[in-house]
Amino acid sequence: ETAHASLGGSTTLVAYFTRSGNTRVIAGTIHRALGTDLFEIRPAQSYPEDYEATVEQARGERDRGDEPSLAERVPNVGSYETVFLGFPIWGETAPPVIRSFLSAHDLQGTTLRPFITHGGYGLGNSLSVLASHAPGARIEPPFVMEADQERRTLNQVRGWLGEIERP
Ligand SMILES: Cc1cc2nc3c(=O)[nH]c(=O)nc-3n(C[C@H](O)[C@H](O)[C@H](O)COP(=O)(O)O)c2cc1C
Structure with a gap:
């Protein structure tokens, strides 16, 4: 067990x-509500x-179709009946490391x-990426949520900083 994973045999x-x-x-929230194992997908290079x-x-x-190396893989992924897979949309699709994750785990x-x-x-073509990279998995309808964009926060903070006197 590491700081990035809690793998307890669920x-x-x-x-x-x-x-x-x-x-x-x-x-x-899912992890605590259902008592699941938990794994953070991280690229080897942040x-x-x-x-x-x-x-x-x-x-x-995305444009090159790169699949960046993973920092860690899930041990014994075959022991899971259900995998909840979460990610943000990046450039109208699933992030490259999600393709790596699916390619690295059967x-x-x-x-x-x-x-x-x-x-x-919205979802862009992320669902077709899941279908093509997880052959043989049964893909259920996704839970989708709009959430804050870092870009919006950045722009608002930059606007504020532009208004104040430079220290
Ligand atoms: C590199 C990058 C690309 C993004 N591209 C999109 C996009 O194409 N469409 C969209 O709706 N949001 C896009 N976003 C916004 C994120 O999908 C959204 O803020 C998401 O909730 C971030 O999740 P996280 O906090 O778990 O990283 C992008 C964010 C980043 C960092």
Whole structure:
């Protein structure tokens, strides 16, 4: 067990990727409500702290079809009957690391329950990415939630900072 995983022998797993934390709130809620195992999907190389740099990197990875390496894999993924899979929409699709996650874990025969957050522009083609990268999984209709965009926060804070005297 690590800081990023709580794997206690449940037959249900919540696996999620997050940058700004919106998806983590949902993951934690499912984990506590249902007593599931919990796993944070992390790339081996973290994304930049800077938002715009992350958007730029993610766009390149998407366009090239990159599947960035994972920091860790789920041990014994075959022992789970149900996997709740959570992620934010990035560039109108699932983040590249979600494709890596699905490619690295055999979910044949598993029930996949997606939970997806987006900043107001909807699911894009993320569901077809799940279908193509999780062959043999039974994909249930997703839970979808609009959640705060880091971009909006950034713009508001920059506006505020522009109004105050520089220290
Ligand atoms: C790199 C990047 C790309 C994004 N692209 C989209 C997008 O195409 N459509 C959209 O509605 N929201 C987009 N967003 C907003 C996130 O999907 C939304 O804020 C989400 O709730 C963030 O989840 P998190 O806090 O778990 O990281 C993007 C955010 C980031 C960081």
